[in-house]
Amino acid sequence: NAGVMQNPRHLVRRRGQEARLRCSPMKGHSHVYWYRQLPEEGLKFMVYLQKENIIDESGMPKERFSAEFPKEGPSILRIQQVVRGDSAAYFCASAAGRNTGELFFGEGSRLTVL
Amino acid sequence: AQSVSQHNHHVILSEAASLELGCNYSYGGTVNLFWYVQYPGQHLQLLLKYFSGDPLVKGIKGFEAEFIKSKFSFNLRKPSVQWSDTAEYFCAVNANNNDMRFGAGTRLTVKP
Numbered sequence: 001n002a003g004v005m006q007n008p009r010h011l012v013r014r015r016g017q018e019a020r021l022r023c024s025p026m027k028g029h030s031h032v033y034w035y036r037q038l039p040e041e042g043l044k045f046m047v048y049l050q051k052e053n054i055i056d057e058s059g060m061p062k063e064r065f066s067a068e069f070p071k072e073g074p075s076i077l078r079i080q081q082v083v084r085g086d087s088a089a090y091f092c093a094s095a096a097g098r099n100t101g102e103l104f105f106g107e108g109s110r111l112t113v114l
Numbered sequence: 115a116q117s118v119s120q121h122n123h124h125v126i127l128s129e130a131a132s133l134e135l136g137c138n139y140s141y142g143g144t145v146n147l148f149w150y151v152q153y154p155g156q157h158l159q160l161l162l163k164y165f166s167g168d169p170l171v172k173g174i175k176g177f178e179a180e181f182i183k184s185k186f187s188f189n190l191r192k193p194s195v196q197w198s199d200t201a202e203y204f205c206a207v208n209a210n211n212n213d214m215r216f217g218a219g220t221r222l223t224v225k226p
Binding site for chain 1: 120148150156157158159160163204213214215216217218219
């Protein structure tokens, strides 16, 4: 599904640096979800946002992680002072509304922390 | 705790074998159920979904799933797998109008 665009596809950071992952939802979608995929652990919900609002961030680590979805532009997942344990694939999904059924996923951003 | 459980982490089958992947959830109330598939190197895409009605749901590529409310299950089946079905399969639940939660995934390897 080319509708949800994520970039960068691959990002390499050294410990202590910042990582910014971007997600442009499908046209007409105003709901964005971020998930983290770790080997053998499947998809873990991180945060759900609508335009300019964080609706549910119950899956976000309390420190170093933040997300936004501004009125204009893509949603951004920001990880400050990255550590090796942050290495994972981060997937963004968009939907037309909350709980409307199908989520449309991007191709993911793979973060590697050296 | 509320969860989505996929008990098989890795399943290896030969072509033409039958497939059943288990999915159990622990949410009560109204649930919407989904199976997503992730082919190697690709994004997740919807395989099938259940909202209401006939508990036997047909999806793409010959897959089907059966919702058994009494067992809190939504197992995925395919009568005869192909090499191209090699992928990771995720069960997901959207319960009581809360946000979607995914199982840990089952990796399916089909040997030609």
